[in-house]
Amino acid sequence: MSSEDIEKIISSDTLRDERVPPGQHVVHDWPELHFDGVPPVDLNTWRLRVFGMVDEEVVWTWDELQSLPHAEVHADWHCVTTWTMLDMRWIGVTSRELLKHVKFRPEAKAVMIHSVDKYTTNLPIEDFLDNDVIIAWAEGGKDLEPGKGGPVRLVVPKLYAWKSAKWLSGIEFIPENVPGYWETRGYHLRGDPWEEERHEKPLG
Numbered sequence: 573m574s575s576e577d578i579e580k581i582i583s584s585d586t587l588r589d590e591r592v593p594p595g596q597h598v599v600h601d602w603p604e605l606h607f608d609g610v611p612p613v614d615l616n617t618w619r620l621r622v623f624g625m626v627d628e629e630v631v632w633t634w635d636e637l638q639s640l641p642h643a644e645v646h647a648d649w650h651c652v653t654t655w656t657m658l659d660m661r662w663i664g665v666t667s668r669e670l671l672k673h674v675k676f677r678p679e680a681k682a683v684m685i686h687s688v689d690k691y692t693t694n695l696p697i698e699d700f701l702d703n704d705v706i707i708a709w710a711e712g713g714k715d716l717e718p719g720k721g722g723p724v725r726l727v728v729p730k731l732y733a734w735k736s737a738k739w740l741s742g743i744e745f746i747p748e749n750v751p752g753y754w755e756t757r758g759y760h761l762r763g764d765p766w767e768e769e770r771h772e773k774p775l776g
């Protein structure tokens with residue numbers, strides 16, 4: 573596939589006059605954050621499984637994922653620990669492209685994202701289907717290193733980086749937007765950096 577064939581998507585947040593959300597600062601070295609170690613991922617046995625409230629479960633192998641149309645997303649990216657990276661260029665398959673092959677039930681309200689390291693994070697379906705959401709295997713022209721989620725991760729540019737699950741393995745359609753790993757531990761259910769949705773308000 574030549575680079576001209578790749579659909580180019582510009583995340584609308586890169587068109588803002590002020591691109592750095594409140595309380596954030598720009599970094600140039602890509603930090604690496606995960607709750608546990610870097611899990612080994614064998615491409616021969618790796619699968620991406622879409623399940624839950626769907627008419628029929630769909631499973632992709634690595635080669636099958638690669639055979640879908642590729643896209644490049646130009647986007648900024650914000651971590652709740654206050655770093656922001658501008659002008660990321662992610663290569664992969666968009667969530668919309670993937671879901672051309674899945675019929676989810678109208679009662680489904682959210683997705684729970686699953687990873688090889690047992691990490692989970694939740695997204696309302698509208699956020700998952702935003703046009704800049706990508707299942708990415710490369711950034712800046714280089715394949716993702718294992719620490720950065722390689723071979724493949726989700727990227728949700730408009731929400732804090734904890735929503736961008738590394739070592740993606742599953743997308744589960746669920747009836748309610750219930751909390752994932754960090755959301756259960758006090759992070760905001762949605763995580764919009766422009767609204768500073770960092771943490772849920774403490775009780776009491």
Ligand SMILES: Nc1nc2c(c(=O)[nH]1)N[C@H]1C(S)=C(S)[C@@H](COP(=O)(O)O)O[C@H]1N2
Pocket residue numbers: 602603604605606607608651652687688689691719720721733734735736737738739
């Ligand atoms: N599978 C998995 N994905 C994950 C995490 C994790 O622990 N496991 N950490 C999240 C958090 S809290 C952040 S801030 C980003 C960091 O991504 P990076 O290491 O590429 O900077 O990954 C997110 N995705």
Ligand SMILES: [Mo]
Pocket residue numbers: 605651652653733734
């Ligand atoms: Mo994070």
